[in-house]
Amino acid sequence: MNRDVKDLATWASSQGWRVHDDANGYTRFHNPDGLYITRYPATPSNPRRRMADLTVALKKAGLPVPPPSKKEQRSQRRKDQGQ
Amino acid sequence: MNHNWVVTLTYALEPDTTTMDRWEDQLAALEASIARIPGRGIDLTIHVDDTTLDQAVTTARTGAAEVIDVDPVGVEIITEDEHLRRAEAFTAPELMSAAEIADALNVSRQRVHQLRTAEHFPQPLADLRGGAVWDARAIRQFAAEWTRRPGRPPAGWAVSYECFLDGAWQRLTEQRSSESEALEFYKLLLANSNVRDARLISSGSD
Numbered sequence: 001m002n003r004d005v006k007d008l009a010t011w012a013s014s015q016g017w018r019v020h021d022d023a024n025g026y027t028r029f030h031n032p033d034g035l036y037i038t039r040y041p042a043t044p045s046n047p048r049r050r051m052a053d054l055t056v057a058l059k060k061a062g063l064p065v066p067p068p069s070k071k072e073q074r075s076q077r078r079k080d081q082g083q
Numbered sequence: 084m085n086h087n088w089v090v091t092l093t094y095a096l097e098p099d100t101t102t103m104d105r106w107e108d109q110l111a112a113l114e115a116s117i118a119r120i121p122g123r124g125i126d127l128t129i130h131v132d133d134t135t136l137d138q139a140v141t142t143a144r145t146g147a148a149e150v151i152d153v154d155p156v157g158v159e160i161i162t163e164d165e166h167l168r169r170a171e172a173f174t175a176p177e178l179m180s181a182a183e184i185a186d187a188l189n190v191s192r193q194r195v196h197q198l199r200t201a202e203h204f205p206q207p208l209a210d211l212r213g214g215a216v217w218d219a220r221a222i223r224q225f226a227a228e229w230t231r232r233p234g235r236p237p238a239g240w241a242v243s244y245e246c247f248l249d250g251a252w253q254r255l256t257e258q259r260s261s262e263s264e265a266l267e268f269y270k271l272l273l274a275n276s277n278v279r280d281a282r283l284i285s286s287g288s289d
Contacts, residue, residue, distance in 0.1 A: 031121060036100045038118035039107075046114060046130075049163070052170035053128050057118030059174050060126065066175035 001027050004047050005040045008055065012063055029058060037061045088131045089166040090143035093157035095124040109150045113143070127151070136160060177219035178208070184222055188229070203228075240265035244272050244281035252279070 001009060001021050009019040009027060016032035025042030038057045044050035059065055068076065098106070103125065107117045114130040127147055131139040140160055147155070161169075185192045198204045199215075205225055207215035242265055243256045259265035265283055272281040 033121070035121055036103075036119060037121075038116065039104070048167075049114060049130055050116065052167050053116040053118075055170040056166065057116070057120075057126065057128070060120050061118065062121065064175045065173050067173045067177045 002040060002042050002044075002047075004044075004051055005054065008051075008058070011065075012058065015063060017063065029054075031061055031063075085133050085135060086139075087133060087163040088136065088139035089161050089163055090129045090131060090139055091157075091159045091161075092127045092129070092143065092147055092155040093120070093124060093159075094127065094151060094153055095156045096151075096153060098125065106150050110146060113146045115146075124156070127155075130163070176208070178216045179219045179222050180214055180216055184217065187222060188226055239285070241284050242269050242272065242281060243284055245279050247277045 005027050009029075012029060013019050018030040018034070019027060021027050021042075022039075026039040027042075028039045029037045031037055038054060038061075040050065040054050055065070097119075103117045103119070106127070107115055110127070110129070116128050118126050118128070120126055129143040129146065131142045134142065140158065143160075144155075144158070179187070181192050181195045185195050188195070188198075190198075203225070205217055205221035207217050209216050240259045240262050241256050242259065243254065245252045245254050247253075257268060259268060262285075269281055269283045272278045
C-alpha cells in the first residue's frame with residue numbers, strides 16, 4: 001500500500017470499510033455495504049491531486065472525516081513547535 | 084482567466100468494477116479518476132491545467148465522450164485550490180463532552196449541567212448513555228456571548244409546604260418578592276389545619 005494513503009485506509013477500515021491491495025498495486029475501497037467505490041494507484045503520477053480526488057470521493061460516498069482529536073491537535077502543535 | 088481546473092462529470096450509470104478500471108485507464112492522459120457515488124451513479128474527475136473555464140469543460144467533455152458513450156447528468160467545475168480545500172475539509176463536527184465544556188468555560192461539570200437548563204445553552208447533538216456531546220463551535224459561540232454573573236445569585240424568597248388536596252398530601256411552593264411577604268404567607272399557613280411542614284426558604288436564580 002502506498003504510504004500516502006495508509007492513514008486514510010486505516011481510518012476507513014476502522015469505520016467498517018473494506019480496504020485491500022489488488023495484484024496490480026491498487027488500493028481498493030469498498031463501503032460498509034460492500035459496494036466498490038474507488039481505487040488509489042501504488043505510484044500515482046500526481047500524488048497530491050490523486051489523494052484529493054480519493055478523499056473527496058470517499059467523503060461523497062459517506063465516509064465521515066472528523067477533525068483531529070484534542071490529543072492529535074496537541075501532538076501536532078508539539079511537532080510544529082519542534083520544527 | 085487561466086487556472087488549473089477540476090471538472091467532475093456525473094453519470095447515472097452503475098458500471099461494474101472492471102468497466103470503471105478500463106475507463107480510468109483509457110482516460111489516464113487526463114489524470115482521470117472514477118468513483119462510485121452509492122445510489123447516484125459515478126463521478127468522473129478530470130484535471131485540466133492552465134486554461135479558461137470554457138476550455139476546461141470542453142476538454143473534459145470531449146475526452147470523456149471518447150470513452151463513455153453516454154451524456155453526463157451533471158457537470159461541476161472548480162479550481163484546483165477549491166478542490167484541495169474540499170479534500171481537507173472535515174465532514175463531522177468537533178465534539179465536546181460536559182467535562183470538556185467545563186474546562187472550556189472554567190466551571191465545574193455540575194455547573195455545565197445547570198447551564199443546560201438555560202434557554203440559550205446549545206442543545207447536545209446526541210444524548211448518549213455515556214453522556215451528552217455538543218458541537219464545539221456552538222459551545223464556543225455560547226462562551227463568547229455568555230454574560231457571567233459570578234458569586235452567589237441574588238436572593239429571592241419562597242414558602243414550601245405540604246397541602247392536603249384531593250385526598251393526599253402534596254408539596255407546593257409559592258414565590259414571594261420580599262422576605263416580609265414570604266413571612267406573612269408563612270404565618271397564614273401555620274394557622275391552616277390542611278397544611279403541614281411549611282418552610283420559609285431563601286432562594287436564588289441564574
